[in-house]
Amino acid sequence: MFNPYNAYAFPPPNGQFPVIDERLGYVTNQLRYYFSLENLLKDMYLRKNMDSEGYVLLGVINDFHRMKSLSGGALVVLQEAVKYVPELEMVWDREEDGILVGAKIRLREQWENWVIPS
Numbered sequence: 001m002f003n004p005y006n007a008y009a010f011p012p013p014n015g016q017f018p019v020i021d022e023r024l025g026y027v028t029n030q031l032r033y034y035f036s037l038e039n040l041l042k043d044m045y046l047r048k049n050m051d052s053e054g055y056v057l058l059g060v061i062n063d064f065h066r067m068k069s070l071s072g073g074a075l076v077v078l079q080e081a082v083k084y085v086p087e088l089e090m091v092w093d094r095e096e097d098g099i100l101v102g103a104k105i106r107l108r109e110q111w112e113n114w115v116i117p118s
Helices: 024-034 044-048 058-062 065-071 075-082
Strands: 088-091 094-096 099-101 104-107
Touching: 024 065, 024 075, 058 065, 058 075, 058 104, 065 075, 075 088, 075 099
Parallel strands: none
Antiparallel strands: 088 104, 094 099
């Protein structure tokens, strides 16, 4: 069974997290949990925040209570963690001072299964 609280249940491909923050492993696993089948089946709030293409603003995810406690509210940690979740993809409007403005994420595959029709 998937345990979102185990920081190293799914290490990155090279086995090492970059030295951005010790919280990166926890944030990575929490992202995996949010977009897991187990969670998406019951998390209507996350699904309601998906746009018509399955994207969720990174700011919405960063505002989740659990994510705030894991990332310390640092959006840059969340942005870095997305790189270690191959089942997710991220797009953004522009970059300002290393922060991706308008960043949003979705599942790479089968995202259309989770979009709530408007």
